[in-house]
Amino acid sequence: MNGFFSPAGFFTRNETLVALVILGFSCIATVSDPNFLSITTVSDILRASIVLGILAVAAMLVLISGGIDVSFTAVAVSAMYMTTTFTLAYWPEMPWPLIFLLSICIGGLLGAINGIFIAWLKLPTLIVTLGTLSVFRGFLLTFVGSQRISALPPDMRGFSRLMVARGTTEGGSFYALPLAFVALIFVILLTWFLLNYTVLGRSIYALGGSVESARRIGINVLRIQFFIYVYVGMLAGLAGIIHGSMSRMADPFSLVGHELSVIAAVVLGGARLVGGYGTLTGTLLGVALIVLVQNSLIVVGIPSTWQSVAIGLLILIGTGVPAWQAKKAAAEAA
Amino acid sequence: MALPDPGAFVSMMGVTKRYAGVTALDNVDFRVGAGEAICLAGENGSGKSTLLKILAGVEQPTEGVIQIDGLQKDQLNPRLSAAAGIMVIFQDFSLFPNLTVAENIAFACQLTQHQKWFHKRDARTLATVALERIGVDIPIDERVESLPVAHKQLVAIARALASEARLIIMDEPTTALTEREVRSLLRIIRMLKDDGVAVVFVSHKLAEVLEVSERVVVLRNGCKVAEGPAEEFDTTSLTRHMTGRDVPEHPPNRLIETPETLMQVRNLNKEGSFHDVSFDIRKGEVLGITGLLGSGRTSLAKALFGLVTPDKGQINLNGHPIPLGDPIAAASSQIGYVPEDRLTEGLFLTQSIIRNVAIGRLDHHDKHGFLDLPALVGDASKWSNRFKVKTPSIEAPVQSLSGGNQQRVVLARWLARAPLVLILNGPSVGVDVGSKSDIHDIIRNLASSGLGVVVISDDLPELISTCHRILVMRLGKIIDEVGAGTVTEDELAYKLAS
Numbered sequence: 001m002n003g004f005f006s007p008a009g010f011f012t013r014n015e016t017l018v019a020l021v022i023l024g025f026s027c028i029a030t031v032s033d034p035n036f037l038s039i040t041t042v043s044d045i046l047r048a049s050i051v052l053g054i055l056a057v058a059a060m061l062v063l064i065s066g067g068i069d070v071s072f073t074a075v076a077v078s079a080m081y082m083t084t085t086f087t088l089a090y091w092p093e094m095p096w097p098l099i100f101l102l103s104i105c106i107g108g109l110l111g112a113i114n115g116i117f118i119a120w121l122k123l124p125t126l127i128v129t130l131g132t133l134s135v136f137r138g139f140l141l142t143f144v145g146s147q148r149i150s151a152l153p154p155d156m157r158g159f160s161r162l163m164v165a166r167g168t169t170e171g172g173s174f175y176a177l178p179l180a181f182v183a184l185i186f187v188i189l190l191t192w193f194l195l196n197y198t199v200l201g202r203s204i205y206a207l208g209g210s211v212e213s214a215r216r217i218g219i220n221v222l223r224i225q226f227f228i229y230v231y232v233g234m235l236a237g238l239a240g241i242i243h244g245s246m247s248r249m250a251d252p253f254s255l256v257g258h259e260l261s262v263i264a265a266v267v268l269g270g271a272r273l274v275g276g277y278g279t280l281t282g283t284l285l286g287v288a289l290i291v292l293v294q295n296s297l298i299v300v301g302i303p304s305t306w307q308s309v310a311i312g313l314l315i316l317i318g319t320g321v322p323a324w325q326a327k328k329a330a331a332e333a334a
Numbered sequence: 335m336a337l338p339d340p341g342a343f344v345s346m347m348g349v350t351k352r353y354a355g356v357t358a359l360d361n362v363d364f365r366v367g368a369g370e371a372i373c374l375a376g377e378n379g380s381g382k383s384t385l386l387k388i389l390a391g392v393e394q395p396t397e398g399v400i401q402i403d404g405l406q407k408d409q410l411n412p413r414l415s416a417a418a419g420i421m422v423i424f425q426d427f428s429l430f431p432n433l434t435v436a437e438n439i440a441f442a443c444q445l446t447q448h449q450k451w452f453h454k455r456d457a458r459t460l461a462t463v464a465l466e467r468i469g470v471d472i473p474i475d476e477r478v479e480s481l482p483v484a485h486k487q488l489v490a491i492a493r494a495l496a497s498e499a500r501l502i503i504m505d506e507p508t509t510a511l512t513e514r515e516v517r518s519l520l521r522i523i524r525m526l527k528d529d530g531v532a533v534v535f536v537s538h539k540l541a542e543v544l545e546v547s548e549r550v551v552v553l554r555n556g557c558k559v560a561e562g563p564a565e566e567f568d569t570t571s572l573t574r575h576m577t578g579r580d581v582p583e584h585p586p587n588r589l590i591e592t593p594e595t596l597m598q599v600r601n602l603n604k605e606g607s608f609h610d611v612s613f614d615i616r617k618g619e620v621l622g623i624t625g626l627l628g629s630g631r632t633s634l635a636k637a638l639f640g641l642v643t644p645d646k647g648q649i650n651l652n653g654h655p656i657p658l659g660d661p662i663a664a665a666s667s668q669i670g671y672v673p674e675d676r677l678t679e680g681l682f683l684t685q686s687i688i689r690n691v692a693i694g695r696l697d698h699h700d701k702h703g704f705l706d707l708p709a710l711v712g713d714a715s716k717w718s719n720r721f722k723v724k725t726p727s728i729e730a731p732v733q734s735l736s737g738g739n740q741q742r743v744v745l746a747r748w749l750a751r752a753p754l755v756l757i758l759n760g761p762s763v764g765v766d767v768g769s770k771s772d773i774h775d776i777i778r779n780l781a782s783s784g785l786g787v788v789v790i791s792d793d794l795p796e797l798i799s800t801c802h803r804i805l806v807m808r809l810g811k812i813i814d815e816v817g818a819g820t821v822t823e824d825e826l827a828y829k830l831a832s
Binding site: 196197198199200201202205206208209210212213214215216217218219275276277 | 390392411412413416422424426428429430431432433437441442444445446449450451452453454
């Protein structure tokens, strides 16, 4: 591994590239609108990163292990909507920590279904999660409900009003950082610890490096794959309930359809689709860039319809440049 | 069934393994003492790999008893085997390319000790100690994917040592190594032996095997056919045990009198690879090109077929120049190229034998844009039969074949195109003794039928027994040319290295 600060490693890393693009974008945005560089913008972007960030951490874990999961948005929305309808029907006053726990558990259960197909039946991850994406969502809309619920349980609404910081700038604009942001921090720290300080976490990287080698040195591949999909399901359940609380509406049609922008953020941050590579720093920078583009493209004077073009170009350049550099280096070495 | 041997570290008694009706191992006894070096020899399909997998705990025997330190083990799995100190270094090394050297070395150890937490510092210490033990210096924070093959192997050995291996099994350890790297590997194996670590060596390369081992065990068709001290075997007797027949090595067929020049190579040059290379190939001639790894022989071979673009120079075939750096033009001028790494460069592994042969003839059976399928299939099956590809069905995927048979498929594909010149890069790499001799016969017959054949190889006996002339390369230059029958293996080895 090249050290983070060694020049060769530093400039070919996706992280550096993404960070530079973020910096460049911010400079342009500040020039065209001096108000851009403000605490309000920062808090807006952080708020918008919460759900995307948790989902991206989940997607990254699967990519590192050499798989790909496209069902996590369906897991998130199912966990959120089921939790909301259950709470409203049986215990509307349920305190929010319990509501969250319920959603996380439902997410974990749905993740376990993915895990069973992938770890035990050894089916390809893309096929399984494409299938469960459709099944989970269809099941939700058919059997649980397809109504948008805006009368959320009071404690969910209460949660969305909890802030870690809020205030008014001298210019008179409001800013606020919700408590949900702490959940993102918690997920990041937990996953960081898992990936870097546990044998389980290193085994996830090992699995992405070579499943056959992992099996041969005695890594319990089945158990680790199952763990991954349950963990990812739990993170999705958390992201789902936060999404519902913060948008103050349980919308069974939301989230699904965004799985590819989440995966895009992860890939932009340097995770490889072949598995074995991916860092939290990269993933979070990828998320920040995608959120920045989604929220602030308009500031630079680019119409919002250009959003997906911009994101697409970022993916092409962000993953293309390091790949091209690697290819050039390989050609020179040959 | 043999009686248990109290002094042995591992004893396998009467071990049989059947896969869906096929007997891969038949009532085999195998014993390894502490600090002993054993050579396990056998052709592809003889049951060597099955034996290794059973020891590693990857496969369970159908019948038989395994004892470790005199204690009977009913059920082995990779973790139990590793905990008992049995470590297998597979041909692909089974490393994690995305992890650092330190982590690769420490991983198995952490698993056998059932560790929960990963400490980077401990992993690095463990790795440093293990690498010091075999006396090599590899940057431990480097990712394994960026290491050369020889280093990867050393990492695999260090990993085995780090988890306190008492028996290291090496599957084909020397295939990908250069001569000098093999020397240093043999030195390390001797060192391990002195430390009381037993080594089982699985290899095709007979000379190396005899040099380092104390005892030889030969398997054929799943049965143990010979066993004894290494001094009692020589390459000829070992070959006879492995193949069950005598495999004579012939000198090359006589060259036809005053043959015409087929291909002319003039002043071919590529900066950093080969310099100012000129030679001729005549009709019916087998020309050998040899050199150590890094001498430019592989780049030159590729340049002849347009896979590497030379800076300057000229290649003529029958007096007509061939565009440089254009493999399609080379192929249509009837030059054939069989790559060294047939798995990644030469074959469509998951496709059938017939398709692999037929792909070279698609344009020949093109009828106004439609494919004449019956003619194509007939043509391809004729060629694969001619080369005696051993398979239950020509519809079987190529990956199910042994190395020797895969090489025949590649040869059949090119010969179906009736080439004038055939370039063979490492024609018998990873091929067992019996098939190797068959491939040499094929080369001789091709030349007799009027083809020009270029054999690029570092297998000196192979060159001596097939080639009429041998060009010796060093640092990108042709430094010598030797005629058939005028040189011994030792003289040639000296020319290569001096």
